[in-house]
Each structure stands twice: as structure tokens, then as C-alpha cells.
Amino acid sequence: MAGNSPRVGVLALQGDVREHLAVLTALGADARPVRRPEELAAVEGLVLPGGESSVIDKLARAFGLFDPIRAAIEDGMPMYGTCAGLILLADRIDGAITGQQTFGGLDVRVQRNAFGSQTQSFETDLAVPALGDPPVHAVFIRAPAVVEWGPDAEPLASLPDGRVVAVEQGRLLGTAFHPESTGETRFHERFLKHVRGRRGAAAPAF
Numbered sequence: 001m002a003g004n005s006p007r008v009g010v011l012a013l014q015g016d017v018r019e020h021l022a023v024l025t026a027l028g029a030d031a032r033p034v035r036r037p038e039e040l041a042a043v044e045g046l047v048l049p050g051g052e053s054s055v056i057d058k059l060a061r062a063f064g065l066f067d068p069i070r071a072a073i074e075d076g077m078p079m080y081g082t083c084a085g086l087i088l089l090a091d092r093i094d095g096a097i098t099g100q101q102t103f104g105g106l107d108v109r110v111q112r113n114a115f116g117s118q119t120q121s122f123e124t125d126l127a128v129p130a131l132g133d134p135p136v137h138a139v140f141i142r143a144p145a146v147v148e149w150g151p152d153a154e155p156l157a158s159l160p161d162g163r164v165v166a167v168e169q170g171r172l173l174g175t176a177f178h179p180e181s182t183g184e185t186r187f188h189e190r191f192l193k194h195v196r197g198r199r200g201a202a203a204p205a206f
Helices: 017-026 037-041 053-062 066-074 084-089 186-201
Strands: 007-011 030-034 045-048 079-082 090-094 106-111 122-126 136-140 145-149 154-158 164-169 172-175
Touching: 007 017, 007 186, 017 030, 017 186, 030 037, 037 066, 045 084, 045 186, 053 066, 053 084, 079 084, 079 186, 084 090, 084 106, 084 172, 090 145, 106 164, 106 172, 172 186
Parallel strands: 007 030, 007 045, 045 079, 079 172, 090 106
Antiparallel strands: 106 145, 122 136, 145 164, 154 164, 164 172
């Protein structure tokens, strides 16, 4: 059975890597940390965890992962970014530090630290129609927000002030909050569905 499990990675350069690995493993995935290009080449999908987006960007370049991740996105590999991971998937950033780059793929503009400092972290319940009931209990820690999106990007959840905090485009999924820290598994399940769907697209008998 393990051979049929989705082989997915969590970018393990910085951030809450273990929490994502635990959720994915509990959902039946063959989940593993990814720190090198050859480890990326061995997985069918990748989670970009929360952390510090500018640090992950620098480390990805230092570890030779920046271009391979960009190429994987262009090739259609499913990816799920939480918090800093959402920033890394965005095509455009407000508040980027000098020289900061992203992997891109999501036709969105994301504002870094949209809700202030860590002391201004908060929790709320979000309606996410694509996931059904119950609402998602979302934890925001120095979180970004999507402030602009193109026609191919679909907002999945927003706050009362209109700022989008979950978005999807094709096989790319991003949330401004941390489902892995609250026991919420439906976004990870959606990511794994994209992984299985891509595998199925290459195998008509799926």
C-alpha cells in the first residue's frame, strides 16, 4: 500500500516543517523533508511551510533549490504554501526586503506582515465554501494577505474587510494561516487530491 501513497515533500530549510510532515503522514502520504534538488525530484508534490519568507528564499538559493522549485511549478507539480509559503508562491509582493525573490506561480499580489507584528497574532473562524462545513479555525501569526489577484487565481476564503487569506490556482494552493497547528486537515487533503489528480492525469486507468 505504501507504494501507492502520494510521495510528497515539505521544504525543510526553515519554519514549521515537522507539523506539516505529521499532518501529511497522518493522512496516509509518504511525506519527507526536502533540502536538496535530488529530494525534490523524488516527490510528487511540495509543501512550503510558514517561517520567514526572505530567509527561505535565501536558503533555497544557497541549497540549489530555487530554480528546481520554479521549474517544478512550471511543470505542474502541486504545491501548498502556508503563511511564508503563500508569499513564496505569489508572483508579486508588497513589503519585500531588498533582493527578495519568490518562486511564483500564483497570479496574486501578497502583502507581507499584513496584520502587524507577532504580538498582533489572532484567531478566527473562516467560511471556506470549497471545503464545506464546519468553518475553518484559522490562526494568523505575522500573516500575509492577498490584496490583488488575477483571473486565474480563485479566492477560497476572505476576512470581513475583504482581504483574501486562502487562494488556489490550478494545482497551487496557498493560505495565510497555519492549519497544521490547529488540527485542520482539509487543506492538506485538498493538496493531496491535487497530487493524486496529477498522477491520474498521466494514468487514464486511475
